[in-house]
Amino acid sequence: MMVPAALLLLGVLTALGAPRLLARTEWPDREPVVALWVWQCVVGAVLLCFALSMLLSASAAWQAVRGRLFAPAPHGVVEAYGLGAGGPWAAGTAVVLAAGALWTGKMLAGEVLRARSRRRQRRADLLVKAPLLPGEDPAGSRLVVLEAPRAGAWWLSGPAPRLVVTTAALRRLKGDQLNAVLAHEQGHAVARHDWLLHCSGALADGFPQVPVFEAFRSEVHRLVEMAADDAASRRYGRLTIALALVELNEDRGVFGPCGHPHHHVPQRVRRLLSAPARLPAVRRLRLTAAAALVPAVPLLVAFVPGLSALS
Template sequence: MSVCLLPPAALALAATLWAPSALSRSRWPAREPVLGLWAWQCLTATALLSYLCALLISAAPVVEATRAGPAGPGSPVLTAARDLAVTRPWAAALTLLLASGAGWTAACLARELVHAWRHRGARRTHLRERAPDLPTTLPAARGPVLVLEDEYPDAWLTPSFPPQLAVTTGALRKLTERQLEAVLTHELVHARARHNWLLHLSTALATGFPRVPLFAHFCDQTHRLVELAADDTAARRCGHRTTALALIELNRHRGVPTRAVSRPLLSQRLERLLHPPDRLPLRRRAATSLAVGLAPLLFLSIALTLMTAGPG
């Protein structure tokens, strides 16, 4: 069993400690943010599946005993667990540690989902109270749009079913029709790509395991890449310069562009819009997407095999 533990344990450690730093230093995700998001998701999935494989292998005697008979006093399950703790205490400790990590991960995800659900409902109710639904007369609007009285230009999306777009009267006054379309397109990309769920996942893992490099980098990079991906879509539809000017207008009251350096993500977004980077060649995009997608699929198949077959 110790030999079988080496591959998943080694890959789990590599995906958790070494790979995140290497991927975060790479420059190509900023050129292809959608592919970069896919790479981070696959890396995280690979690490989680590796830990799952290690858990199944270390607990193989107990799992086999569970398939052999029901739990109870003197049952094969308790006998196998007692034998595992006596003959291989390191395996019992590893199994307990991995099981605790799995339980804590599930608890963190559930807590984040509950918090997001409550926050979404409260915010949507607050918006409904401030303004009624407006017919879709704004450019690029799809579904209900709320217009809120506010001198500052702003626009955002409240994830819901359907997504709720909100725009202030300040944005309607200061943004041109084309700039407003770019802003709304940016927000609609977040809704259609379900970026909010990806942000909740990365936040839950980073909050639950604050000292794990993979989850910390996953959270930071996800918040960055979802904005870059939405910017790219808005720029392709409305123009890079138009999207950049809309971004400046929305953040002018926050000290932009005079203090853009103090907000590195905003500064990077403006730089990419004003000086768009070249995209990766199609072959390299396809090869990268295939390569990062194979790793979690491989370990998913291993996990399924371990769950359906015995350790012998």
């Protein structure tokens, strides 16, 4: 019963310590794509710790589960885990972790369904405000111009993805700024940032007391925008996308002294104008490889007793 407890402890320590450790680093703003990968690996490791602990706890509590999980394994492997001495705590731990797994699945499914519903509603509203012309192919144009007094531009995902730009934005955006905005939104679509946002939101809403999930949601919202900014700036330059951000958000009060839902926009503009140097390729590779090893730790903890018994 030591292995399920070790996995549970490892998951708790990672959930508590990883956000504090990553908050002390300065490189994520320079490499948002790598930072997103690191956060995904950390969250994946936490979920893997709890999932493996649930399976082993259930095996310790119930012979039927143990028989199915360890069916192909030699008898010595089962003895190496000491599952027969689980005691009354094994069943309770397994039930609590299984309930958490079911709640996670419910929150993720609910988030996907709500996102689809919002997307259908937005597409229906767009057709009302900007109806198709006679003979126009609904899947043809990727750009929709919407009459509106406020500058705005957003990507509408779906079977026929569209970039929606308001007429106020067209009046403000000059030169390649519109192309830079299009490249920014396409960066979101290509990297499937919407899935990251949905998953992080579902985990944070489902487990509001778990620091790693709330930090994951906060960082994902910030990092995906920086990653899309970098994708656009590689084609049109940092100054172009920075000016486009200013033009799109100037009349929203984003750059004022008070708090604002889009408070990350000034930070993004400063980052684009200061042009921080990227990390060396070797360090990026080391960070990527180190992050990939994080989910391997719970797997190592879970399989070492069995592998030791086989050897």
